[in-house]
Amino acid sequence: MPRRSFAEFACSLARSLDVIGDTWTPLILRDVFLGVDKFNDIARDLGVSRALLADRLEHLVREGVLGETVYHQRPRRVRYTLTDGGRELVPILVALTQWGDRWRSGGEAPLEFTHECGASLDAEVACGDCGRPLVAESIAARPGPGGRMAPGTVVIAERLTREGT
Amino acid sequence: MPRRSFAEFACSLARSLDVIGDTWTPLILRDVFLGVDKFNDIARDLGVSRALLADRLEHLVREGVLGETVYHQRPRRVRYTLTDGGRELVPILVALTQWGDRWRSGGEAPLEFTHECGASLDAEVACGDCGRPLVAESIAARPGPGGRMAPGTVVIAERLTREGT
DNA sequence: CCTAGCAAGTTCAGATAATGAACGCAGCCC
DNA sequence: GGGCTGCGTTCATTATCTGAACTTGCTAGG
Secondary structure, three states: OOOOOOOOOOOHHHHHHHHHOOOOHHHHHHHHHOOOOOHHHHHHHHOOOHHHHHHHHHHHHHOOOEEEEEEEOOOOEEEEEEOHHHHHHHHHHHHHHHHHHHHOOOOOOOEEEEEOOOOEOOEEEEEOOOOOEOOHHHEEEEEOOOOOOOOOOHHHHHHHHHHHO | OOOOOOOOOOOHHHHHHHHHOOOOHHHHHHHHHOOOOOHHHHHHHHOOOHHHHHHHHHHHHHOOOEEEEEEEOOOOEEEEEEOHHHHHHHHHHHHHHHHHHHHOOOOOOOEEEEEOOOOEOOEEEEEOOOOOEOOHHHEEEEEOOOOOOOOOOHHHHHHHHHHHO
16 A cells, blocks of 8 residues: 555556555566465565555455455455456566566576467567557657646646647 | 565566655656656655655666756756666556556546657557567466575465476 | 364554655855 | 755654564364
8 A cells, every 4th residue: 555545646657556556566466467366375475564465455456456266265265366457467567577687687587478479578568559669769748638737747737738839 | 765675586576666666766757757857846746755755866866767967066956867777667657557547547548648650659568579469368487597486486486396397 | 072273364563664844055146 | 145946854743564473264183
């Protein structure tokens, strides 16, 4: 649970960060994706405090990123699963992992991924339209339909609006 | 600064999160990318506490994600810029923003991006080899050259090794 | 029946980090 | 000189994280 809610921010990045914007949450999601989906297993895998894990799992379920599969009633025992929304986060987490491979692990990947096409996976963010890999220089921003002046984008909104006129 | 350093984790995701794994850092990087690159501007834009911002900026510079361009000596005044490593994070942040557009903002993007190809940008994570968009189901994991048994991947390492044999 | 063990939390005291407001400080503008 | 700008720093308060122990409901073994 982030220290502050970004719900009122007119910014989808902030809203995403409300869900996965902390140190442990992405690791929890990765674990669930890799099949480490039970409370004790995740706690042991990550070495995270149980209180925090319980808190985060509840948050992720409430936010619709994780779902629960009951495998034992009374006492209720649950496997955590990725929802559709959660599954859409996986490629982003893989891309972030590979950024870490390149810039933090000296190119030596602790974990390698393979794609169903058979290749050792190199995840890249591409333009859905022209298909070319995205680089920062090729991207521009402008206010969208959901945009408005609100905390989190005060200065940005000013500038983009000014530039647009 | 996360509550705990993940440096000893044999996991590039954890190492990435050591750099950008908190609530404010990705927003700071987005601001710098969008040209909001001075201390006061970022502080005002995000409404973040100045102590935290100073801390994070220093951290990001130390980690090589941001650089400084001195625009005034004595007193030293600086614009923050993205390094090569930092620029490679931008597409990932855009992808995360658009995940938020889809799942948190009801499809109404507060901020829209355009690609140099002319299209309204739809950032997707694709396989660098076959070019198809990545979905969670098409990805498998196996231990890589940098892998070892260490905190953060205890259970995962066990399982992947067992499966591999 | 008794004891041990397991899985998934919960509780709690102490440590750490975040917040918001005020302060410092160097130079610039008039 | 006096006020302003820009970038921090300091500080008290509040919120969050940690690690260890505890709880609860059930199952397995003897």
